[in-house]
Amino acid sequence: MTGVIVSAFPAIELSIALPLVALLTAILIGGKLAPRLILAVGPLMMALTGIVAWQVAEGDPTRVELGGWEAPLGIALFADGLSSSFLLLTAIIMSAVGIVAMAGFDARDGETSRSYSFWALFYGMWAALNGVFLGADFFNLYVAIELLTITAVGMVALGGTRAAIRYLLFALAGSLAYLTGVVLLYAEAGTLDMSLLAANEGDASVRLVAGGLMTAGLLAKTALFPLHAWLPPAHGGAPAPASAMLSALVVKASFFIIVRLWFDVMPEAAGPVLVQLIGILGGTAILYGSLLALRQARLKMIIAYSTVAQLGYLFLIFPLSGGIAGEMPWAAGAWSGGMFHALAHGLAKAAAFLAAGLIIEALGHDRIDDMKGIARAMPVTVFAFGIAAISLMGLPPSGGFMAKYLMLTAALAGGHVVIALVMMAGGLLAAAYLFRPVNRAFSGSDIPEVAYVAYWRQWVPLILALLAMLLGVVSAGPYEFIQIGRAVTAEVGIE
Amino acid sequence: MNAALLLDAGLCLLILTAAVLAMTGRDLFGAIAFFIVYGILIALAWVRLEAVDVALAEAAIGAGLTGVLLIGAWSLLRRAGVSEAHELSHWGLRLVAGLASAATTVVLAAAVLALPPGREGLAPLVTERLADHGVSNPVTGVLLDFRAYDTLMESIVLLVALVAVWALTPASAWGGVPGMRQHARPDGVLAMFGRLLPPIGLVMAVYLVWAGSSQPGGAFQAGTVLAAVWLLVVMAGIYDEPPISSGLLRTALVAGPAVFLAIGIAGLGAGALLAYPDEYAYGLILLIEFTLTFSIGATLALLVAGRARRAA
Numbered sequence: 001m002t003g004v005i006v007s008a009f010p011a012i013e014l015s016i017a018l019p020l021v022a023l024l025t026a027i028l029i030g031g032k033l034a035p036r037l038i039l040a041v042g043p044l045m046m047a048l049t050g051i052v053a054w055q056v057a058e059g060d061p062t063r064v065e066l067g068g069w070e071a072p073l074g075i076a077l078f079a080d081g082l083s084s085s086f087l088l089l090t091a092i093i094m095s096a097v098g099i100v101a102m103a104g105f106d107a108r109d110g111e112t113s114r115s116y117s118f119w120a121l122f123y124g125m126w127a128a129l130n131g132v133f134l135g136a137d138f139f140n141l142y143v144a145i146e147l148l149t150i151t152a153v154g155m156v157a158l159g160g161t162r163a164a165i166r167y168l169l170f171a172l173a174g175s176l177a178y179l180t181g182v183v184l185l186y187a188e189a190g191t192l193d194m195s196l197l198a199a200n201e202g203d204a205s206v207r208l209v210a211g212g213l214m215t216a217g218l219l220a221k222t223a224l225f226p227l228h229a230w231l232p233p234a235h236g237g238a239p240a241p242a243s244a245m246l247s248a249l250v251v252k253a254s255f256f257i258i259v260r261l262w263f264d265v266m267p268e269a270a271g272p273v274l275v276q277l278i279g280i281l282g283g284t285a286i287l288y289g290s291l292l293a294l295r296q297a298r299l300k301m302i303i304a305y306s307t308v309a310q311l312g313y314l315f316l317i318f319p320l321s322g323g324i325a326g327e328m329p330w331a332a333g334a335w336s337g338g339m340f341h342a343l344a345h346g347l348a349k350a351a352a353f354l355a356a357g358l359i360i361e362a363l364g365h366d367r368i369d370d371m372k373g374i375a376r377a378m379p380v381t382v383f384a385f386g387i388a389a390i391s392l393m394g395l396p397p398s399g400g401f402m403a404k405y406l407m408l409t410a411a412l413a414g415g416h417v418v419i420a421l422v423m424m425a426g427g428l429l430a431a432a433y434l435f436r437p438v439n440r441a442f443s444g445s446d447i448p449e450v451a452y453v454a455y456w457r458q459w460v461p462l463i464l465a466l467l468a469m470l471l472g473v474v475s476a477g478p479y480e481f482i483q484i485g486r487a488v489t490a491e492v493g494i495e
Numbered sequence: 496m497n498a499a500l501l502l503d504a505g506l507c508l509l510i511l512t513a514a515v516l517a518m519t520g521r522d523l524f525g526a527i528a529f530f531i532v533y534g535i536l537i538a539l540a541w542v543r544l545e546a547v548d549v550a551l552a553e554a555a556i557g558a559g560l561t562g563v564l565l566i567g568a569w570s571l572l573r574r575a576g577v578s579e580a581h582e583l584s585h586w587g588l589r590l591v592a593g594l595a596s597a598a599t600t601v602v603l604a605a606a607v608l609a610l611p612p613g614r615e616g617l618a619p620l621v622t623e624r625l626a627d628h629g630v631s632n633p634v635t636g637v638l639l640d641f642r643a644y645d646t647l648m649e650s651i652v653l654l655v656a657l658v659a660v661w662a663l664t665p666a667s668a669w670g671g672v673p674g675m676r677q678h679a680r681p682d683g684v685l686a687m688f689g690r691l692l693p694p695i696g697l698v699m700a701v702y703l704v705w706a707g708s709s710q711p712g713g714a715f716q717a718g719t720v721l722a723a724v725w726l727l728v729v730m731a732g733i734y735d736e737p738p739i740s741s742g743l744l745r746t747a748l749v750a751g752p753a754v755f756l757a758i759g760i761a762g763l764g765a766g767a768l769l770a771y772p773d774e775y776a777y778g779l780i781l782l783i784e785f786t787l788t789f790s791i792g793a794t795l796a797l798l799v800a801g802r803a804r805r806a807a
Contacts, residue, residue, distance in 0.1 A: 013768035017760055020651065024756065027658060028742075028749045066644045067762070068770040072617055073624060073641045111740070113669040117662035124655040131648065143648045150652060154659030161663065184606055190616050209606040213599075 011051035012064050012077050015087060016130050018044060023123035031111045034119035038098030041123070046095060049087040053481070056084045061485035063136065063195075071137070071193035078136035078194070080485025082339060085478070086133040086256060089343055092467065093248050093350045094126050096460050100354050101241040103457060104361070114158060118242075125151040125245060132253040138182050138192040138214070141257055146175060149221065152250045155242035156234045163233035170220050170230040174254075178217030184210040198265045207269035211261055215274075221254035224278075224315060225285035228308045232292075236304040240357020243300065247307045248350035252342050255314055262318070263335070267489040275318045275494055282315030283422040290429035299356045299366040299437050303349065306392060306433065309426060310345050313407065314338050316419055320410045321493040332483070333413075335490035337406030339482050340475070344399030344468050348391035351464035355385040358458055362450035368437050375441040377450045380458040382441045387465035389434040391472070394427045399471030402479075503543060510536045523572075523579050527565045534558025547711035548634040551703075555719035563726070563799055571801075630708040630780055638713065639780045643769045647759060650752045650787060653794050657748070661739060664802040670740035671807050673800035679732040689731020696724035704788050708780070714751075714787040721792025726799060736800050738807035744793070751790025755783050 022041045026034040055062050061080035065071070079087070105118040124147060131144035149171045157164035186192050188206045223231035231251075235243045262270050289309030296302045320334035358381045359374060360366050375382040391398035394405075404423060411420040471478060513536055517529035534557040541550035583589070618633070625636045638646045664671075679685040700720040707713035728734050737744045758779055762770040771779045 010763050010768065013763060017756065017768065020647075020752075020756055023651065023655070024749050024753050027654065028745050028753075030745075064767065066767060066769050067640060068765075068767040069624075069641050073620055075642055075644045111670065113662065113664040113666050116669070117658055120658040121655065121662065124651065124658070127651070140642075140645055140648075143645050143652065147648060147652045147655060150656050150659055154655070154662050157659065157662050180603070184603070186616065187607070187610055187614065190614065203609065206606045206609055209602055213603075 006051060007055055007058060009051055009055075010064070011048045011055065012062060012079055012134060013066075015045065015048045015052060016077070016127055016134065018048065019123045019127035019130065023120060023127060026116075026119045026123055030107075030116045030119075032107045034111075035102050035106050035115060037119065037123075038095065038102060042091075042095035042098055045091045045126070046088075049084065049091040052079050053084040053088055055079070056081060056484055057481060071196055072191035075140050076136040076193060076195075077134040079134055081482045082256075082259075082486070083133045085339070085343060085482050086252070087130060089346050090126065090129045090133065090249055093245065093346060093464070094122070094129075096350065096464050097241045097244050097354065098122065100357070100457050100460050103454065104239065104241060104357070117154060118158060118239075121151045121154045122245075125155070125250070129249055129253055132256060135257075136194045138185065138194070138197075138261075140192075142175070142179055142182055145178070145218075145221065145254060145257070148250060148253055149175065152246055155246065156238045158242060159238040160233075163230070163237045167230045167234040170223075170227065174217040174220030174227075176217065177220070178214045181210040181213030181215075181217065184213065194260065194265050201268055202266075204269045207266050208271060208274070211266060211269055212274065214261060215258055215278075218254040218258050219281075222251045222258070222311060223308060224281050224311060225288055225308065226281070228285065228289070228311075231308055232301060232304040234304075235307060235353075236298065236301040240300065240353050240360060243304070244350040244353035244357070247304070247353060248346040251307065251311060252314075252346060255311070255342065259317075262494055263321075263489045264487045267487075267494045270494045278315050279319030279419065282312040282318070283419060285309060285312030285315070286422055286426040287429075290426055290433060293433040294429065294436075296433075297368060299359065299368055299371070300353070302368075302433055302437060303352050303356060306352075306430065307349060309430070310341070310349070310392065313341050313404070313423070313426070316407060316411075316423070318494065319419065320407060320414060320416060321490060332486060332490040333406045334410035335486070336479060336482060337403050337408075337410060340399060340406060340471070340479070341403035343478070344391055344403050344471050347464050347468035347471065348388040348398075348400060351384055351388035351461040351468065352392065354461040354464065355381045355388065358453050358461070359385075362453050363448075364451070368440050371437065371440045373441070373444040373446060373448050374450070375438075376447045378453065378458065380455070380462055381453075382438070384458070384462035384465045385441075386438055387462070387469055389438060391465070391468040393430045393434060395431075397469065397472045399468045399475070402472045402475045506536065506540055506543065510540060523569055524566075527562065527569060530565065531558050531562040534562065548632075548713065548716075551711055551716045555716050560719055560722065560795055560799070567799060567801070630777065632707060632709050632711065632713075634711070635707050635713055635780070635784075639783060640771070640776070643755075643759070647752065647755050647769070650755060650791065653791065653798075654748060654752060657794050657798055660798060660802055664739075668803045668805070670738055671803035672738050672805045673736050673797060673803050674729070675804065676735065677730050677732050679730065681732075686731045686733070689727050689733050693724045693728055696720055696727075700724070700788065700792070704784050707784060708777070714784045714791055717788045718791025719795060721788065722795035722799070725792065725796040729800075736797075739797075739803050740807065744797075747793040748790055748797070751783075751787035754786040758783060 022037050026037060056079055063076050063078045066075050066077065105115045107115040128144050128148035128151060132141060132148065135141040135144055153164050153168045156167050182192060188210065189197055189200065189202050191197060220227040235247050238246060286309050289305050289312065293302050293305035293309060296305060317334050317338035356366055359378065362378055391400035394400045404427065408420055408423055411423065510533065513529050513533035517526050517533055520526040520529060535554060538550045538554035538558060541553055621633045621637060625631060625633055630636050700717040703712040703717035703720060704714060729736055759769040762768055765772045
């Protein structure tokens, strides 16, 4: 009986509506209420996205038609294993960030510019992320990603306007390219609904141009090399809780649309050139981002450049899917590895940025050279950073290991030796750039004087880092789950 | 036939000229002026394409409001003493950018020309289904019924854009009044217009929403008119901007999206998010349109006013 009620519960719709309600409340009332909303919204969103995951696990991928209008007239929302994994990831990370930010963006002495704007942008971002992960219509995704961009730029502006303007210009150019592609796609197919587009092959060359423009726009928003120049100053300069959301979730949203576009909707239009090009950019991003991360003097800049590098792995699923790799012991090994990487990187990166933020609160800066012995002053925080680093490096038994292991075996099985070498080099470089701050944190023998940071806040990044670890330990369940509704191309490749 | 072709060709030529002049003008103010001209010409092009709703939106928002925002930014820059002189970027970079733009244009043009002619998209389906339900202007039907979710999210985008502007407010000015204090001679032209035009603007805004259910018009166009009315009142020095901490102001901003969202969630009872029960569809759509117009007007006006600068 309860099963029937839960399966009919409109959890998909409410996981977009609830953050919108919170957004409007934060804008209307603001003040001391806005920072406290997370205490109610966090658990509710966990429950809602948990129900969505349950519905997907029990039945098939779930599709709801908004306004009662069927596509192509109306807009649908769609949840499969992949989208509900991202929904859950978003709920976990946003709740964690919200808890940590309650103290940093509080309104104890009355509403401030920072406290008011942060919380409104925060809930706007949450709604936009869920809108992207549930979107099934490419114009609707444009609206969702615009909302995401504006909230993200606003968050970066809380740290500095220069980086925010740079980000805005990249992101708006990306929007324009994406929208142009969407217009062309609509002119060609007469619909923008994913399932209708997928059902009809259409004119492959027009679709390649449309999809190419959309992809170029989305790559600018995901900051894939060489469109990454905005990311390090934006993610490195934003307040740490904002950086955690930007690096862990926001850049994944545009990546998510790229995966939907090519793997689910129009694989037949892609062609080998696009697949190889994306793969080459991904590989270059890994090496370039890692090398620059080695040269940074500030902790947050290391983590930001690490994002540039780690995003590169995601795009390796394009050349790695299919081919002989399709015959692997794990079906769709490369695709699943890429999605695992997105999830594990999300958790680990959010943990790393939140930990860095707490270190900044304690020390007043994040210069690695002046961080000597901080591990003795803030053991929980540094431990959290260390665990997150293990997952980012791809060491067992973390989720990051699982992801890179799946991708690496797919690369070797498919005979992609260069890609395999790049991935291994990326792992070694990650170990090198992440070891530097950890080493510094443990050096010396005295306990440095630091400002007080509440103990319970230090536990939040640790929980996220442990979840990234858990993803590797109990990988079978999540692995099975993201396969629900997986596109055939994930197994046989795009070409 | 020939006269129409001549008109279209002339319009295209003017659009291209205005675009080139807006980009190549050395003087920032001149570039803005040509940008506004460009917007008006594009609006005319939409009229020629028989998309009057889009033409109205383009003229109101693309040319009008964006023009006001740009002039506002220009005058702030000038007041801050920012020099307009700038160095050109490296010629190699400009060459690459030029080639990339040219290549994109060629590929895009080839793709557009490859499309088979005579496609109507979803227009026939929209017309067919519109008859069963609510409003009779197909554009309003798409915006507030078939694709209401997009419109709800767009109204949220506008609101959040205002919050992003407010995020730039320095701590000391938070809760204060946006923009500069305006002074106008009490017997001057501005003051006269400030008293004469607002009633006309209000009637026009109400008409645009009301007409929007059966003819071109709607919340975004009418909201822009409302914003213009408010800007005029402020510029004429009749009223000052409200402080951004004002509860009344925040209610005005949130009302439209909130009513829209509440009706949308209530739709879950009728079977789907944003579903309207048949017998109430027309009334609900009209209610959403009117509150949305009010909120869009308030949001646009405050976007032009910018962040808070003075104590309340």
